[in-house]
Amino acid sequence: METLLQDLRYAARALRRNPVFTLAAVLTLAIGIGANTAVFSVVNAVLLRAMPYPDPDRLVVVWGTLGSEKETLITVPDIVDMRARSRTFDALSMVRSQSVNLTGVDAPDRLNGSFVSANALTILGATAERGRLFTPEETEAGGGAAVAVLSHAAWITRFGGDPGIVGRSITLNGRPHVVIGVMAAAFRDPMSGANDVWMPVLSAPGASMTARSDSTGNLFRVWSVGRMKPGVTLAQAQADLNAIAAELSKEHPAPNADAGQGVNIVSLQQTVVGDIRPVLLTVFAFVAVVLLIACANVANLQLARATARERELSLRAALGARRGRIIRQLLTESVLLSVLGGTLGMAVGVWATRAMVAGIPDGLPPFVEVGLDPRVLFFSIAVTVASGALFGLAPAIHASRANLRGGVGSAGAGRQAPAGARRWPFRDVLVAGQLAMCVVLLMGAGLLTRSLIALRNVDAGFDASHVLTAEFRLPRNRYDTPDKINQFMERALAAIRAVPGAQDAALVQAVPLSRNFGLVTFELDGKGPSAAPPTVLQNVVSDGFFRTMRIPLRAGRDFDARDRADAPPVAIVSEEFARESWPGESAIGRRVKIFGPPDVWVTVVGVVGDVKQRSLGDAPGGGQIYQPMEQGIGIMNTVTMRTAGDPDALAKQLRAAIWSVDPDQPVWSVRSLESLVARDFAPRRFALSLAGLFAVLAVILAAIGVYGVMSYLVAQRTRELGIRLALGARRSALVGLVLARGTRVVAAATVVGVIAAFAAARLMRSQLYGVSAADPVTFVAVPLLLAAIALLATYLPARRAARVDPMVALRTE
Numbered sequence: 001m002e003t004l005l006q007d008l009r010y011a012a013r014a015l016r017r018n019p020v021f022t023l024a025a026v027l028t029l030a031i032g033i034g035a036n037t038a039v040f041s042v043v044n045a046v047l048l049r050a051m052p053y054p055d056p057d058r059l060v061v062v063w064g065t066l067g068s069e070k071e072t073l074i075t076v077p078d079i080v081d082m083r084a085r086s087r088t089f090d091a092l093s094m095v096r097s098q099s100v101n102l103t104g105v106d107a108p109d110r111l112n113g114s115f116v117s118a119n120a121l122t123i124l125g126a127t128a129e130r131g132r133l134f135t136p137e138e139t140e141a142g143g144g145a146a147v148a149v150l151s152h153a154a155w156i157t158r159f160g161g162d163p164g165i166v167g168r169s170i171t172l173n174g175r176p177h178v179v180i181g182v183m184a185a186a187f188r189d190p191m192s193g194a195n196d197v198w199m200p201v202l203s204a205p206g207a208s209m210t211a212r213s214d215s216t217g218n219l220f221r222v223w224s225v226g227r228m229k230p231g232v233t234l235a236q237a238q239a240d241l242n243a244i245a246a247e248l249s250k251e252h253p254a255p256n257a258d259a260g261q262g263v264n265i266v267s268l269q270q271t272v273v274g275d276i277r278p279v280l281l282t283v284f285a286f287v288a289v290v291l292l293i294a295c296a297n298v299a300n301l302q303l304a305r306a307t308a309r310e311r312e313l314s315l316r317a318a319l320g321a322r323r324g325r326i327i328r329q330l331l332t333e334s335v336l337l338s339v340l341g342g343t344l345g346m347a348v349g350v351w352a353t354r355a356m357v358a359g360i361p362d363g364l365p366p367f368v369e370v371g372l373d374p375r376v377l378f379f380s381i382a383v384t385v386a387s388g389a390l391f392g393l394a395p396a397i398h399a400s401r402a403n404l405r406g407g408v409g410s411a412g413a414g415r416q417a418p419a420g421a422r423r424w425p426f427r428d429v430l431v432a433g434q435l436a437m438c439v440v441l442l443m444g445a446g447l448l449t450r451s452l453i454a455l456r457n458v459d460a461g462f463d464a465s466h467v468l469t470a471e472f473r474l475p476r477n478r479y480d481t482p483d484k485i486n487q488f489m490e491r492a493l494a495a496i497r498a499v500p501g502a503q504d505a506a507l508v509q510a511v512p513l514s515r516n517f518g519l520v521t522f523e524l525d526g527k528g529p530s531a532a533p534p535t536v537l538q539n540v541v542s543d544g545f546f547r548t549m550r551i552p553l554r555a556g557r558d559f560d561a562r563d564r565a566d567a568p569p570v571a572i573v574s575e576e577f578a579r580e581s582w583p584g585e586s587a588i589g590r591r592v593k594i595f596g597p598p599d600v601w602v603t604v605v606g607v608v609g610d611v612k613q614r615s616l617g618d619a620p621g622g623g624q625i626y627q628p629m630e631q632g633i634g635i636m637n638t639v640t641m642r643t644a645g646d647p648d649a650l651a652k653q654l655r656a657a658i659w660s661v662d663p664d665q666p667v668w669s670v671r672s673l674e675s676l677v678a679r680d681f682a683p684r685r686f687a688l689s690l691a692g693l694f695a696v697l698a699v700i701l702a703a704i705g706v707y708g709v710m711s712y713l714v715a716q717r718t719r720e721l722g723i724r725l726a727l728g729a730r731r732s733a734l735v736g737l738v739l740a741r742g743t744r745v746v747a748a749a750t751v752v753g754v755i756a757a758f759a760a761a762r763l764m765r766s767q768l769y770g771v772s773a774a775d776p777v778t779f780v781a782v783p784l785l786l787a788a789i790a791l792l793a794t795y796l797p798a799r800r801a802a803r804v805d806p807m808v809a810l811r812t813e
Helices: 002-017 019-048 076-085 118-123 152-159 234-251 268-273 276-308 310-318 323-359 374-399 404-408 417-456 482-497 545-549 575-581 647-659 673-716 718-726 731-763 776-802 806-811
Strands: 059-066 069-072 089-092 095-097 100-103 109-111 113-116 128-131 147-150 169-172 175-183 197-200 224-228 262-267 467-473 502-508 518-524 535-541 553-556 570-574 591-594 600-608 624-628 636-643 668-672
Touching (some): 002 323, 019 276, 059 234, 076 089, 076 234, 113 118, 147 152, 152 175, 262 268, 268 276, 276 374, 310 323, 417 731, 467 673, 482 502, 502 545, 570 591, 575 624, 600 624, 647 668
Parallel strands (some): 535 624, 570 600
Antiparallel strands (some): 059 069, 059 224, 089 224, 100 109, 100 169, 128 175, 147 197, 467 668, 502 636, 518 591
């Protein structure tokens, strides 16, 4: 311990005597460690930390499958049967997230709601802060009581924290509900995010414990949050429910049931984390490489400093210091440097974490809280210590190989070119390694950039400029017939079109990129039924929708006044659907059977351009089929209003237009269509922003490393360069001498970096769109760019070498 304290004191004095070196090394490490701490804080909170629910490893989400879709909903009786027959689950719940209308208050409002079975909340360990939660009798098997549980936030913000809220009646979807409880403030619904209210599953419109098919088209479907029995694997649970689903399809072969529907079980964490997992892992890989480059940079600084201290180290060795003792002393200095850099890095990491969390598209999962918990602190400490060893060990070993006689002699140190030459290969390896890692990072950032550009150039199929959208849902108890719904839609659409500044308007069930979409199975006339009917995106639109969205009509006609509810059913299909269904033939006049409920044969009267419905990155395949609103009437719709100016400026007038028809009708998600397009870009833009930032940092660090090595080479060989000049060497030859050394390093680094980047790019394929993992533009442009930067960093010391004064150089010790 006494020796260690002595080493620490000596290390502190040595670092204090070299403030420029110390500051450069500490700042370099702080950047690398701080960035890693920030990214790991988010990775830990999202991917590593256990979810705050009982038995989180046993929690899963059970979805239905239909065709290529792996996350469809399941009928209530199917879930009931699965629960009764399953041998692998302790509990299977029923959940359906669905917004509800709150009326009877100052202004109609929309609440984020969930219709649930009682065990959906107990599975997640929910507790009530006030009152109580549901009983099984209230939610299932003859239940469906008009009761509700409020979230803590909704109780405070919507009802002013009323202490008498329990027992109070509130109007949801036009129906009085008695508040029986307020959820604990700490509870976070993993599936529904910022949920405002929970209600019994059977109180939902159309919910039934017995209906597997419904000719009215109001069949209620749910998903399930389940808890597997101890020791059961995901594969075992999947096999169990697959067998039950097969049994149910044989027992209930209703002609309009979902033919070919299966079951898909996914862990709850994977379901909630979703698309952010690959983004975080990609960013974490980038930032780890930045730390390696930072360590290589500091190692080069340490080598340069150790060479300058050669005489000191030689004298210590001559006085009896063993090689291990010298290595330990130098490692102590390195670890002290890393501690200083790590301490500053953690402070940088706290700030960077806040900035990173704020920039994550759509925010983090609802249960995630990012902070410096013990795992993050341990990671930061481990990275700090490992960094000290990583950048300190090799320089310490090299420095301990001092030539005692050359180091102690008065003039020998300046003439020991061979000793210096022996160190150059290792310094070259460090610089080449830095540059190779930069190639990998720049390749990744380049591919993400090319991908984002490709996505921006995608033809979405519509014109998003100057379009305002807004969603609403009609309460079924007030609008309980198609005639009432149609009357509201017609009057609302007329009022919206009359808004000053509105050029055109239409209604659509699911506006593109809103994350709403419908999916149906179908059969083509003349091709006969199949065991597993294909699926297609389905939408319901009013007349004028294609005109408002500027979706081109390719053939046939648009919907018009002829397409009433009592008229023959018709449809308009997308070009892709027409091309895949009737290749080389006209789609006009063809018939398609859409499986309901109810099943209906529709005649194609028009073909329109393809539209990116779910995402701009949608892969081709399937197309879309549109039905006129009166023939596919529903209670949920979205307004699309094309405006002459800024669409957001008409948000208030749009709400007023709908309230002029029904003052109790909430309107929400009032936003421009351009904002939906921007939201679709957001995940890739986020990944690109961080990857680009880290790539730029890496290039700066690598360029500094190249410059430092070449500068050291020039300083080390000043006497040699002076002799060359004195003997008649041209200054351009000296520039070439230094450049040749740098060029060899850059060339080797580029070759290694391109090979490594090719392997890394294959791991990033899920993050790319419209660009190959071996994109030739990126794989040519990036090495050329980095080579130019590295050679510039080499040229500056080379030019300084050419300006050496021979007389000054010859006098140099």
